[in-house]
Amino acid sequence: MILPPKPPRLAAWLVQPILDNRKTYLEAALAAAMISCFGLLTSIFTMTVYDRVVPNNAIASLVVLSLGLGIVIVFDFVLKSLRAYFVDIAGARIDHTVGDTLFHRLVAMRLELKRSSTGTLTGLIREIENLREFFTSATLTAVVDVPFILLTLIVIALIGKSLVLVPLVMIPLVVLAASVTQPALERISAKTMGEGFQKQSVLVETIGGIEMVKTAGAGPLLRDRWLGAVERHAALGLQQRLLASIAINFAAAAQTIVYAGVVIMGVFKIADHSLTTGGLVACSMLASRAVAPLGQIANLLSRMTSTQTAYRQINAFMAQPIEGPVGDGLKLAQIKGAIAFRQVDFSYPGASVPALRGLDFAIAAGERVAIVGPVGSGKSTITRLILGLYPASQGTVTIDGTDLRQMDPPTLRKAIGAVGQDNVLLTGSVRENICLGRPGIDDDEMLRVAEVSGTHGFMARTINGYDLVLADRGEGLSGGQRQSIAIARALAGRPPIVLLDEPSSAIDSETEARMITGLSTELLGRTVIVVTHRPAMLALVDRVMVMAEGKIVMDGPRDAILAKISNSRTA
Numbered sequence: 001m002i003l004p005p006k007p008p009r010l011a012a013w014l015v016q017p018i019l020d021n022r023k024t025y026l027e028a029a030l031a032a033a034m035i036s037c038f039g040l041l042t043s044i045f046t047m048t049v050y051d052r053v054v055p056n057n058a059i060a061s062l063v064v065l066s067l068g069l070g071i072v073i074v075f076d077f078v079l080k081s082l083r084a085y086f087v088d089i090a091g092a093r094i095d096h097t098v099g100d101t102l103f104h105r106l107v108a109m110r111l112e113l114k115r116s117s118t119g120t121l122t123g124l125i126r127e128i129e130n131l132r133e134f135f136t137s138a139t140l141t142a143v144v145d146v147p148f149i150l151l152t153l154i155v156i157a158l159i160g161k162s163l164v165l166v167p168l169v170m171i172p173l174v175v176l177a178a179s180v181t182q183p184a185l186e187r188i189s190a191k192t193m194g195e196g197f198q199k200q201s202v203l204v205e206t207i208g209g210i211e212m213v214k215t216a217g218a219g220p221l222l223r224d225r226w227l228g229a230v231e232r233h234a235a236l237g238l239q240q241r242l243l244a245s246i247a248i249n250f251a252a253a254a255q256t257i258v259y260a261g262v263v264i265m266g267v268f269k270i271a272d273h274s275l276t277t278g279g280l281v282a283c284s285m286l287a288s289r290a291v292a293p294l295g296q297i298a299n300l301l302s303r304m305t306s307t308q309t310a311y312r313q314i315n316a317f318m319a320q321p322i323e324g325p326v327g328d329g330l331k332l333a334q335i336k337g338a339i340a341f342r343q344v345d346f347s348y349p350g351a352s353v354p355a356l357r358g359l360d361f362a363i364a365a366g367e368r369v370a371i372v373g374p375v376g377s378g379k380s381t382i383t384r385l386i387l388g389l390y391p392a393s394q395g396t397v398t399i400d401g402t403d404l405r406q407m408d409p410p411t412l413r414k415a416i417g418a419v420g421q422d423n424v425l426l427t428g429s430v431r432e433n434i435c436l437g438r439p440g441i442d443d444d445e446m447l448r449v450a451e452v453s454g455t456h457g458f459m460a461r462t463i464n465g466y467d468l469v470l471a472d473r474g475e476g477l478s479g480g481q482r483q484s485i486a487i488a489r490a491l492a493g494r495p496p497i498v499l500l501d502e503p504s505s506a507i508d509s510e511t512e513a514r515m516i517t518g519l520s521t522e523l524l525g526r527t528v529i530v531v532t533h534r535p536a537m538l539a540l541v542d543r544v545m546v547m548a549e550g551k552i553v554m555d556g557p558r559d560a561i562l563a564k565i566s567n568s569r570t571a
Helices: 012-020 022-056 059-107 118-180 182-208 210-216 219-271 277-319 379-386 409-414 430-435 443-453 455-459 479-491 509-522 535-540 558-570
Strands: 339-346 356-363 368-372 394-399 416-419 497-501 527-531 543-548 551-557
Touching: 012 022, 012 059, 012 277, 022 059, 022 118, 022 277, 059 118, 059 277, 118 182, 118 219, 118 277, 182 210, 182 219, 182 277, 210 219, 219 277, 339 379, 356 379, 356 394, 356 551, 368 379, 368 535, 379 394, 379 497, 379 527, 409 416, 416 479, 430 443, 430 455, 430 479, 443 455, 443 479, 443 509, 455 479, 479 497, 479 509, 509 535, 527 535, 543 558, 551 558
Parallel strands: 368 527, 368 543, 416 497, 497 527
Antiparallel strands: 339 356, 339 394, 543 551
């Protein structure tokens, strides 16, 4: 039996950007290697001064040696600056590449696979920076310094011979101390990150809905959630730091022990004339230097557990399938707007009752249809399936005879202007909220759709006009104004399909009448679906579908369906 290939330890989305910058990292590693060599030269300088300059009062030699050390210090400073520069440049490139990949995944995320809250997703994405920093700058210095431990030990052996035994004994003990704490750190790290995400989730939820929190009196509930998450996160963080400090503090103690051990043993070697005073000073400096990188390794190992936890969670998110077909989806140059549902069943994730059951209907290109019915009957779900936000559980949804699952989602949505029940506006100007940076939508087009939607009526009286900068989600505007801007955004570019979900729910009757007049002309020749509870909006359509419990119970010409509804209520 042929076994499947073993997955790589690190995913391509992280490894490939690092490999693309390997030349820069090699340059930084070379700089780090030279810096380590300069550290050895400092010890040799000290030994030479004690053994050659001091006994012979060789001031001329001291001047030459000092000049040489000065040159070394200058080069050391330059190389350290270059190393930091190289690492920062490579890190910026990796941040750009990984950030672009991550944001694409986030935007293309399949909504039926979304299990985490907004705050948790935000916290998870923030971990990318820590992940990148661990795999680049933090690891680079430690990895480059490790081989120089061996070189340093060789130099100690050449100068002090048996003195090398002191660091040779302590180095394995430092590594052992770091290894022993790893299993416990791994167990705590996942819990710590989970509680951190919970804090982030409560915070984002509170800030995003601060008006509701105030008016509904939800502050005490959210405060209890916040304090609970803070206390649990603090307790776990304390345990994590205590465990991590064991290896780090042991490495620091080992550095002192090695220094003192070399000095003590060196005294006896000086007594039997097998070592000079300068050699002892140099060996003590080199011994401390040999153990010093182990402190970085211990710190790196303590961070590795949280990094592994973050990597596993981020990689699980990155490994999720994105919306649309597996390969390149169909990018149709022209969409006419014929829509068909064929025996469509659909259930939201975790729902016990289907939202749609055996839905079967067709809407011709250019036809204008209203969908009415009680709350929860599946009206808005139809628009979400047309937009490709969710795939049908059973059956097919087609546009112009093509299954939506074969189409490229961004291309599909360019052909659909949609207004949802929640009119979310972005931080930025009104112009940006209407145009969205889309090519071909200039100021003339913006003003045209603003006139149709009624946006121009209130923006023309605003001092900053369409350059007015909106706060989060359009705070500061009334519900009707936000709705009007959302309608203008949907109409911009003349999409062949327009979906309007309760487009006048926040608008007064007078404004609604003006908007209907504008839309009646604007929507001619386009496929239009209006989900509404407002009878006045039915003036825009020629056909009405009545929904109940996920099924179509009536479908036909508008006047005939309205007459049936009226007769059933009378009866």
